[in-house]
Amino acid sequence: MRIDVVTLFPDFIRQSAELGVVGRAGERGLMQVACWNPRDYATDNYRRVDDRPFGGGPGMLMLIDPLRACLAAARQAAPEPAPVIYLSPQGERLTQRKVRQLAALPRLILLCGRYEGIDERLVASEVDEELSVGDYVLSGGELGAAIVIDAVGRLQEGALHHAESATQDSFEDGLLDCPHYTRPVEHELGTVPEVLRSGDHAAIARWRRQQALGRTWLRRPDLLARISLSKADQALLEAFRRDWLA
Numbered sequence: 001m002r003i004d005v006v007t008l009f010p011d012f013i014r015q016s017a018e019l020g021v022v023g024r025a026g027e028r029g030l031m032q033v034a035c036w037n038p039r040d041y042a043t044d045n046y047r048r049v050d051d052r053p054f055g056g057g058p059g060m061l062m063l064i065d066p067l068r069a070c071l072a073a074a075r076q077a078a079p080e081p082a083p084v085i086y087l088s089p090q091g092e093r094l095t096q097r098k099v100r101q102l103a104a105l106p107r108l109i110l111l112c113g114r115y116e117g118i119d120e121r122l123v124a125s126e127v128d129e130e131l132s133v134g135d136y137v138l139s140g141g142e143l144g145a146a147i148v149i150d151a152v153g154r155l156q157e158g159a160l161h162h163a164e165s166a167t168q169d170s171f172e173d174g175l176l177d178c179p180h181y182t183r184p185v186e187h188e189l190g191t192v193p194e195v196l197r198s199g200d201h202a203a204i205a206r207w208r209r210q211q212a213l214g215r216t217w218l219r220r221p222d223l224l225a226r227i228s229l230s231k232a233d234q235a236l237l238e239a240f241r242r243d244w245l246a
């Protein structure tokens with residue numbers, strides 16, 4: 001997969017793309033991240049990339065032309081067509097489902113706004129999708145872009161060791177993750193639940209599923225409302241609820 005990022009802070013994006021799993025995906029040729037700086041496409045003597053908003057109001061907006069020329073350069077850097085995704089608080093909320101869809105594409109172009117955003121005419125003409133990483137305002141879209149790069153990069157086949165496999169990820173099935181334990185068995189902070197040391201893999205799977213269902217019910221009932229539970233899941237959750245409310 002190739003990701004081109006339009007950003008006034010290429011070093012930030014490059015550094016975040018060199019770390020950990022995403023860095024490994026890069027080394028393995030599973031993912032390529034390239035940065036393009038609109039300032040390199042500003043034609044005036046002051047290399048301006050922003051200007052004041054019509055109608056007044058605080059802050060500055062990114063100008064159309066440097067972004068447009070920069071996007072054109074990014075597009076033609078590779079043959080594959082790519083959706084232009086603009087990171088903005090006005091975008092569709094990013095979910096693991098969306099991440100899986102993006103991870104399956106051959107190419108993405110991520111557009112990072114700074115200041116108060118970009119001229120709407122550029123959005124209307126060049127942006128295919130707006131994506132939000134959460135309901136808050138950041139000083140720029142770069143942190144959102146880094147989140148997309150990480151979430152998509154770790155799903156690239158071969159990016160994770162089998163032990164880190166993404167298939168057991170929380171949110172993979174729309175639920176929160178179960179609790180996890182490692183050595184020592186006995187600790188002043190508590191003891192590892194018996195079932196996890198039983199070697200009974202069916203019981204362990206059931207326990208983990210019940211914990212995921214229970215925690216989702218307790219912490220994120222909104223997620224639970226969105227999925228239809230099997231009879232077995234309903235029974236597990238019912239038992240969790242009874243135990244919790246007892």
Ligand SMILES: NC(=O)c1ccc(NCc2ccccc2)nc1
Nearest residue numbers: 087088113117132133138140141
């Ligand atoms: N919640 C997000 O994903 C997000 C994305 C970008 C951002 N800041 C840059 C910007 C500000 C206003 C309009 C467009 C972009 N803040 C938050």
